[in-house]
Amino acid sequence: MDTEMRQQPDVLAALADRFPALTAEVARLAASLGGSGGGPGGGPLGVAFLARGSSDHAALLGRYAVELQTGLPTCLVAPSVTTAYHRAPAGFRGWLLVALSQSGRTPEIVDLARRYTAAGAAVVAVTNDGDSDLARAAALTVALDAGPERAVPATKTVTAQMLAVLAVASGLGGTDGLTHAQAATLPSAVAELLADSEGPAAAAELVARHDRLAVVGRGACYPAALESALKLQETTGLMAHGFSTADFRHGPIAVCGPDAPAVLLAGSGPADADTLDVRSALAGRGAPTVLAGTASDALLPWPALGHLGECLTATVRGQQLALATSRALSIDPDQPAGLNKVTMTS
Structure with a gap:
């Protein structure tokens, strides 16, 4: 855990370097949805976040960011509505679904990503493994590339997910999104704390x-x-x-x-x-x-x-x-x- 915590500045620096490219990719996907009442270029009708565990906490940050910056309706998906109660996500056509899984292998998250795609949502996968099942089920993947995380308590993948969802939110436009310059200051700030x-x-x-x-x-x-x-x-x-x-x-x-x-x-x-x-x-x-x-x-x-x-x-x-x-x-x-x-x- 200690070793992986100390890798966070490097992981975040690599993500911060990709920040402009990530926001541009999200902007292009959002514009392709063309929903009325959305963001620039039509944009999504809303943004939903799908996650479990620590990933759910990163998703909550994403929800804050999207609501603050764009005014779009947002929600945290309740997976059991579909998996246990068998309610199809028919109302999410034209939405963006941000699915977070550190491993990209949690069956529930992968299955729901596929179901939301079938229902007409565009899925953004946020995962450490760019070749995972979740990545293959998504229209766009934000690969964290944090390297293997062996400690059970997730650390470097969580903060990487947090920076990733801030990039997704910034890609949706609006006001006061995290900028590349601001993202670039985070690695040194984290390094200072770890010292x-x-x-x-x-x-x-x-x-x-x-x-x-x-x-x-x-x-x-x-x-x-x-x-x-x-x-x-x-x-x-x-x-x-x-x-x-x-x-x-x-x-x-x-x-x-x-x-x-x-x-x-x-x-x-x-x-x-x-x-x-x-x-x-x-x-x-x-x-x-x-x-x-x-x-x-x-x-x-x-x-x-x-x-x-x-x-x-x-x-x-x-x-x-x-x-x-x-x-x-x-x-x-x-x-x-x-x-x-x-x-x-x-």
């Missing part, structure tokens, strides 16, 4: 004293909160749960107290002030907190980037926390009990 071992170790010392915790974020940090909670679950077995800050206030904050800390992810976006504000309520409950983000007092800082790419820096901080906590608990993060690298959901 910091003191902050993760200090945060892990607090987290390791408890058996349950909340991971909270909003906007660009919400997908990172879900992914960070998953990494803590996988590597340590702790009962970690990710929340949107807005949802957290509506009741789940009650789980936090002296015996249940909260990890707060708050960057430089307009939704992050809400996460910083929740600290006072947590203090009133006596809940220990670990702050990660752009605030001056963050234990796990990252640079203020001012765009959705901060989801990647927040995610890397979550990876570091999970790895450091597993080490503090003397748990091997590479061999989580009862987990496999590829989950063959069907």
Whole structure:
């Protein structure tokens, strides 16, 4: 896990170099759909995301990006609607379906990509393997080319997927999409974080004293909160749960107290002030907190980037926390009990 985490700057740099080509390919595919009310050239009627596990968290970032930049209707596909309830995706003609699978071999994702294609959607595959079944089922493939990922907790493929979906969103046009120049700054930002071992170790010392915790974020940090909670679950077995800050206030904050800390992810976006504000309520409950983000007092800082790419820096901080906590608990993060690298959901 540690080795693969440290490969992220190189993986992201290679993707960032391809960013203009990727956005151009997406733009051409989108224009070919020609749906009314869509983006430039007609464009898709809407954008759907299909994923499971960590890939689902990258998909959520993609949904944020597309909605913010284009105003197109977006959704996260519920795979069981088709696979278990046998409802054909007939209403998705003229839509773009972004299907994410790190391996490209999950039967459920591959099967649904084919079904959505048959229903008239154009499928973009985001996968580490450009020769996978998923890639062959798609109209366009964004191959991550991150190299083999052997650790069960996915790291470099997740942040690569996040950058890939930001490229897809930028290819759809609209306003305030991630630019090539902004994408090019992410590898060095991630490398700077990976050079910091003191902050993760200090945060892990607090987290390791408890058996349950909340991971909270909003906007660009919400997908990172879900992914960070998953990494803590996988590597340590702790009962970690990710929340949107807005949802957290509506009741789940009650789980936090002296015996249940909260990890707060708050960057430089307009939704992050809400996460910083929740600290006072947590203090009133006596809940220990670990702050990660752009605030001056963050234990796990990252640079203020001012765009959705901060989801990647927040995610890397979550990876570091999970790895450091597993080490503090003397748990091997590479061999989580009862987990496999590829989950063959069907």
